[in-house]
Amino acid sequence: DTGVSQDPRHKITKRGQNVTFRCDPISEHNRLYWYRQTLGQGPEFLTYFQNEAQLEKSRLLSDRFSAERPKGSFSTLEIQRTEQGDSAMYLCASSLVWGKNTEAFFGQGTRLTVV
Amino acid sequence: SQQGEEDPQALSIQEGENATMNCSYKTSINNLQWYRQNSGRGLVHLILIRSNEREKHSGRLRVTLDTSKKSSSLLITASRAADTASYFCATVRDGTASKLTFGTGTRLQVTL
Numbered sequence: 001d002t003g004v005s006q007d008p009r010h011k012i013t014k015r016g017q018n019v020t021f022r023c024d025p026i027s028e029h030n031r032l033y034w035y036r037q038t039l040g041q042g043p044e045f046l047t048y049f050q051n052e053a054q055l056e057k058s059r060l061l062s063d064r065f066s067a068e069r070p071k072g073s074f075s076t077l078e079i080q081r082t083e084q085g086d087s088a089m090y091l092c093a094s095s096l097v098w099g100k101n102t103e104a105f106f107g108q109g110t111r112l113t114v115v
Numbered sequence: 116s117q118q119g120e121e122d123p124q125a126l127s128i129q130e131g132e133n134a135t136m137n138c139s140y141k142t143s144i145n146n147l148q149w150y151r152q153n154s155g156r157g158l159v160h161l162i163l164i165r166s167n168e169r170e171k172h173s174g175r176l177r178v179t180l181d182t183s184k185k186s187s188s189l190l191i192t193a194s195r196a197a198d199t200a201s202y203f204c205a206t207v208r209d210g211t212a213s214k215l216t217f218g219t220g221t222r223l224q225v226t227l
Contacts, residue, residue: 056212095213
């Protein structure tokens with residue numbers, strides 16, 4: 001499968017625990033995005049990387065959230081001290097930047113439930 | 116925050132009928148994209164229309180864009196049960212590194 005893959009697909013955690021999600025983008029894609037989607041809403045932008053550099057973070061990304069893309073390939077998103085409000089689907093997308101009109105390819109998402 | 120809204124929020128039609136979804140947005144854009152999302156799954160890219168284009172076709176899909184009204188529509192012709200999904204429009208503004216700003220989505224149900 002050469003698409004964007006995310007792991008795990010589902011995560012249930014107790015409030016206060018830390019969780020980490022992984023995203024493997026399409027191999028030649030240099031840009032990687034994280035979005036969060038709550039029930040009944042469209043996805044909302046969290047952060048993006050150009051190669052290994054994190055170039056923008058949304059105000060939604062509190063200091064409990066950290067994302068990395070150490071070698072410009074896979075990325076991790078960590079949430080520390082989880083809260084019930086963190087329950088959502090976390091989506092990763094990648095794209096190959098060749099101009100202004102770029103298509104993003106999404107993974108299947110990681111559904112987080114904080115109990 | 117969401118860029119805009121989609122209308123209707125939910126749409127139920129019978130197989131073979133056409134489905135039209137509308138999207139409104141708030142700011143000037145570089146392009147607008149439509150995505151489909153099956154329940155609990157990731158998003159699938161359907162079509163991209165640039166700000167200087169007015170209409171685009173892809174198979175059974177037809178997208179229009181009216182930048183003066185800041186609106187777009189997605190038409191699915193001859194719908195099938197497999198088209199049942201949520202449909203989202205997403206805009207890209209100039210200078211935003213192709214960051215997508217999504218609407219609230221239209222939930223389409225196609226019945227046999």
